Amino acid sequence: MDRFWGLLTPAEHAVLSTTGTERDYASGAVVCHEGEITSYVLVVRKGLLRVTATTAAGGEKVLAVRGAGDIVGERSAIDGLPRSATVRALGSVRALVLTAPGFASLCQRHPRIAWAVLTVIVARQRDADRQRVQISGTATQRVAAVLIDVALERGIADQGGVALSQEELAGIAGTSRESLVRVLRALREEGIISTGRRKIDILEVDRLYDLTM
Numbered sequence: 300m301d302r303f304w305g306l307l308t309p310a311e312h313a314v315l316s317t318t319g320t321e322r323d324y325a326s327g328a329v330v331c332h333e334g335e336i337t338s339y340v341l342v343v344r345k346g347l348l349r350v351t352a353t354t355a356a357g358g359e360k361v362l363a364v365r366g367a368g369d370i371v372g373e374r375s376a377i378d379g380l381p382r383s384a385t386v387r388a389l390g391s392v393r394a395l396v397l398t399a400p401g402f403a404s405l406c407q408r409h410p411r412i413a414w415a416v417l418t419v420i421v422a423r424q425r426d427a428d429r430q431r432v433q434i435s436g437t438a439t440q441r442v443a444a445v446l447i448d449v450a451l452e453r454g455i456a457d458q459g460g461v462a463l464s465q466e467e468l469a470g471i472a473g474t475s476r477e478s479l480v481r482v483l484r485a486l487r488e489e490g491i492i493s494t495g496r497r498k499i500d501i502l503e504v505d506r507l508y509d510l511t512m
Contacts, residue, residue, distance in 0.1 A: 302368035304342060306415035315342065315412070318405055319397040330386040330394075331372065338379060338399035341371045346392030349467065352384045361470030363426075364389070373416055376402050389467075441472040442482045443510040446492070446501060468499075 304312070321344065324330060331337055333352055341348075343365055350363040350371070362384055365371050375382055376399040397405070406413035426448075445468060469479040483499070486492045491503045491510075501507060 302366075303370040303415055303419050304368035306418060307412065311409060311412055314405065314409060315395060315397070318401045319395040322394055322396050324388040324392040324394065326388055326390045328388045328392075330388065330392075331382050333383065333385040334381050336375075336379075336381050338372075338376045340373055340376045340397045340399070340402045341386075341394040342397070343367050343369045343371065344393045344395055347389040348392060348394075349387050349389050350384045351387070351470070359470070360473075361467055363423075364467070364471065370416065370419055373402075373420065375399075438472070438474045438478040439482050439485070440511050441474055442468070442479060442486075443507050445472045446499065447504075447507055447511065 307315070319342070324346075330341065330348060345367055348365040348369075348371060349361060350365060351359050351361050354360050365386075371386055371394075372382070374380075376397075379399075406416060465476055465479055465483075469476045472479065474482075483492065483494060486507075487494055489506070491501070491506050493500045493502060
C-alpha cells in the first residue's frame with residue numbers, strides 16, 4: 300500500500316506544504332514522548348523514525364519504523380489523548396510539521412486528505428492484527444516477516460536493504476538479539492540475505508516469503 304504522501308495529488312502536496320512547516324531533526328532526537336499531550340502531526344519527508352512503547356516490565360518495545368511519506372501522530376491530533384508511543388529519529392530526519400488545528404482544518408476542507416488519513420489508520424490496524432498473529436510464530440518466521448515488511452512493503456529501505464541495527468530488528472520482531480543473530484546467520488548461509496554494518500540486503504525474496512508460511 301502507498302504511504303500517506305503517495306495517496307495524495309501534487310495539488311494536495313502543495314496544500315500540505317503551505318499549511319505545515321518543514322523541520323529537521325538530528326539523529327537520536329525525540330520527536331515526542333509516550334504519555335505527553337502534544338497534538339502536532341508529522342509527515343516524514345526524509346529519513347526514518349523509530350516508534351517505541353514501554354512494556355509492562357518497564358522495557359522498550361519497537362512498534363514500527365516510519366519512513367519518507369509516512370504520517371506520524373495523527374491519532375493524538377484527532378482524539379487529543381496523550382501520545383501512545385515515543386518517536387525518535389534514526390539518523391537525520393526532515394519532516395513537515397502541522398498543528399492539530401491546521402491538520403483538522405485540512406481534513407475538513409479536503410475530503411481526499413481525510414480519506415488518505417483514514418486509509419493509513421485502517422492499514423496500520425491490519426498490520427497490528429497481523430503482528431499479533433505472528434507473535435506465535437517461530438523466530439525465523441517473525442524475522443522473515445519483519446524483513447519483508449520493512450524492506451519491501453513499506454518501501455523505506457534502499458533497494459531491498461534494511462538499514463537498522465540488530466537491536467532494532469529484534470525489537471520489531473519480538474525476539475532476543477541472540478535469536479536474531481542465529482536467524483540472520485542461517486539466512487546468510489542459505490544465500491537468502493547478505494549482511495553488512497547496519498545493513499541487511501535481501502537476495503532471495505521468494506525464499507524469504509516461503510519462510511513466513
